[in-house]
Amino acid sequence: MDVVPLLDWGDNSHFDARTTRPCCLCGKPTPMRSHADEAVHKVCAEEWNATRPNEARRYTPPAPGRAQHDVGTWRFHNDGPTTAHLRAPAVTRDTPQRPAPAGAGGQGDLFAA
Ligand SMILES: [Zn+2]
Numbered sequence: 075m076d077v078v079p080l081l082d083w084g085d086n087s088h089f090d091a092r093t094t095r096p097c098c099l100c101g102k103p104t105p106m107r108s109h110a111d112e113a114v115h116k117v118c119a120e121e122w123n124a125t126r127p128n129e130a131r132r133y134t135p136p137a138p139g140r141a142q143h144d145v146g147t148w149r150f151h152n153d154g155p156t157t158a159h160l161r162a163p164a165v166t167r168d169t170p171q172r173p174a175p176a177g178a179g180g181q182g183d184l185f186a187a
Contacts, residue, residue, distance in 0.1 A: 078124040079144075082152040083116055108150055119150035132156040 087107065094103035095113035099122055104115045114122075123129070123146050132151045133142040145152035 078120050081120050085153045123147050123150055
């Protein structure tokens with residue numbers, strides 16, 4: 075089995091000592107909170123990230139001499155600086171543009187079967 079990357083949630087904003095709420099993933103009570111204040115166990119968030127490789131990811135900001143690295147998904151990610159301003163572009167279908175036929179005025183093939 076692959077190793078599940080652990081989230082760095084050392085910031086105390088991830089812990090609500092006053093209230094437990096049902097985890098949004100497993101339903102059991104938890105004092106833990108995501109960055110978006112979702113009630114979620116840290117292990118549930120890590121498992122959610124690990125089982126969704128195609129989910130939009132966040133990365134550390136670019137820095138000279140240091141490669142960017144994955145810090146989790148947009149939903150559940152590490153504390154610290156992330157590439158908040160560099161949201162991954164939406165996936166779109168690649169629709170190649172056909173060049174207009176030479177000498178046809180660009181409209182010649184619109185009615186072609
Ligand atoms: Zn849970």
